[in-house]
Amino acid sequence: MVLGVMYDAIPKVFNDQNENFKKLVEKGEHAQSTYNKYTTVYNHLATFIKECYHHDDMAFRKLTADFIREFDFYL
Structure with a gap:
């Protein structure tokens, strides 16, 4: 099922994980x-994707080293 995860949206999976953690x-x-920190990171990630990529979500398969560096710089 790992392949399926690659097509899932990062914010959706992150939100699902946060709900399970809650x-x-x-x-x-x-x-x-800890939950509060996770929700803060989720909110930053969702805003980052909207502002920088002009999307509401992004598939894991599009997660690149550049994306990670840009998000780190954004934070």
């Missing part, structure tokens, strides 16, 4: 502060 926070298995 459930663990609610069970007391992880810290709320």
Whole structure:
């Protein structure tokens, strides 16, 4: 199923992971502060994709070293 993930949108997968993490926070298995950091990074990533790539999402297969460097610089 790894191939399927390559076509998934980065923000969608990130958001799904955050939602799963939130459930663990609610069970007391992880810290709320960590969840808050994850949601902050998600928000920055979504804004970065909109501002720099003019899209609401981006597939993992388009994730390149340049994308990572640009996002790092953006932050």
